[in-house]
Amino acid sequence: MSGFRELTPGHPGASRPMRRFTAPLAAVLAALLAWGQMENTLLWDALNRAFPSPPDGRVLVVGIDDATLRDYGRIGSWPRELYRQALDTLDEAGAAAVGIDVLLGDPEYNDAGLAAVFSRPGVVLATAPGEPAAVRPGWLAPIGVSALNLSRDGIVRSFQAAYPEPSAPGGLAPSLARQLAVAAGRPVPLDPQPRILRYSAPDPQRLPVVPFREVVNGTIRYGDFQNRVVLLGLTASGAGTAVRDVSGQLVSGVEMQARAVSTLLSPPFASLPLWAVMLAGALIAVVSVLAGGLWGFGLALLALALAVPYWLLNILLPGVTLSLCAILGSALVMLERWQAVRSTDLHDPLTGFGNRLAFTRAIEQRWQGRHKRPLGLLLVDLSGFRKVNAAYGQAAGDELLRELAGRIMQHKRQRDLIFRWGPDEFAVLLDNTPPVELMDLTRRLQLSLDGMTFRGSPLHASVGGASTNPEIATPTDLIEAASRSRYRIKYQREQWRE
Structure with missing residues (x-):
């Protein structure tokens, strides 16, 4: 006889719970899901809108608005004196740094007057992405790439402190905000890694965008600019620099750059x-x-909810991924439940053996190979089961059936299959069992019972x-032959007891 698999106590033939397999599988699949670093963009957008960062009072915007363009004309044709006057005013007001978020053209690059203006301490100039840094001979002001990360849906959600640029030292060009x-x-x-751009809701208490012409004319309150970071750029309608933020509103490019600076000045995520x-x-x-x-599903909602306090602590918890x-x-x-339901249709819940439907499917599957591997069938009938049920109750009957199933299981070979054939009957489908071996198996099982x-x-x-054998042409013939053998043995044993 071959060795037998370990059984669950009290349930002969019962397999181990699927949970032993699904729990490790869940761990592996979830780890792979997290390793894929899926996007949590919608969650970050929702948190950014729900908990906006207050506008940083250290950052101010000087806008080149419609009125300024009407007064001074196109930016490329401005007198160089305008830049000097504006920077003089900001110097006198005590601005800590001034960013010129205006992309100048070739004529301005070679302008000696602008070289003197844009070499002042604290001045930072904007350059277009991919534009070499060496096109401004004599200009001493540091430069930064005026760029933001535009998503496929046309929304600016992030920016970078540096952008790839082969001509820059180390292959990275610093951003204007940085x-x-x-x-x-x-x-x-x-760092070229994208950073979330903090959303700032409009604040009526905050100083609005200051028109550029007021700075040129010196008609500003100097105390508003003291120790501030000032960004100068286009805010005029139709300038083509406006982009959408996470709220879906159109915001000028220079104001979005101001948000990027505010983000860098705030505690980082x-x-x-x-x-x-x-x-x-x-x-x-x-x-x-x-x-x-x-x-x-409750844990999924909890993972999403935990993203809120983590956000307030400046920690990005990937709640969507964990959910x-x-x-x-x-x-x-x-x-697991589907498999359990499916197994219930084919298994006897008391013994763990297959039921009569499972027996029908099994014998049909093995019937075609009976010529090479003879099929054997044992039918076991227990007399007295109904008396036990009537005298001691169903629990006692169940206990008796489990004991009987355990004894039958002790004689099961590796490829044999056991089924609960009826209320007090069992069937054993034997694999590769010629008549001589069938007799031996029948005798040994009878002795054990x-x-x-x-x-x-x-x-x-x-x-x-x-x-x-050649006389048995169908599975029904095999069942009838085994039944006749059982009834014959049962009759003989009853006669002997009499």
């Missing part, structure tokens, strides 16, 4: 390390599997068997 933050005293490394996200995803998925039911990990666990729980008692009451089991 250069202004450094000029204001905030050390910002040259910290992202959880990848290993921590993978571990958290695996843990929440496993908990969802172990909890079962709808707990996974999907929890839902993944719930999906595996549903898979003889002498069974229950609470002092004798019980009698009858075992009949049959195997395929």
